[in-house]
Amino acid sequence: MVRLPLTPAEIERGRRLGALLRRARDDRPALDTALDAGVSPETLRKIESGRVATPAFTTIAAIAQVLDLSLDAVWAEISGDEAAESGRGPRTRERLAS
Numbered sequence: 001m002v003r004l005p006l007t008p009a010e011i012e013r014g015r016r017l018g019a020l021l022r023r024a025r026d027d028r029p030a031l032d033t034a035l036d037a038g039v040s041p042e043t044l045r046k047i048e049s050g051r052v053a054t055p056a057f058t059t060i061a062a063i064a065q066v067l068d069l070s071l072d073a074v075w076a077e078i079s080g081d082e083a084a085e086s087g088r089g090p091r092t093r094e095r096l097a098s
Helices: 008-025 030-037 041-049 057-066 071-086
Strands: none
Touching (some): 008 071, 030 041
């Protein structure tokens, strides 16, 4: 399987996702958050640092649930600038996860 290079918008969206998760986690230990979400601490660290810009939807959903974030709020936060600049809301076909 050949993986297409990420677009600048996808990279920026990954950075915003990581920042959102770090803020939502606050002082909760990353290890506890990762284990409660059923993901490895390394995966959470990579997402929070922006190294994984397009994590799987189920991974985002699990972490969001542990952090008490709605998926609508996550999407609004990470895609807000793109939708505002283009004058439209998020498209259903946009790639949120790989």
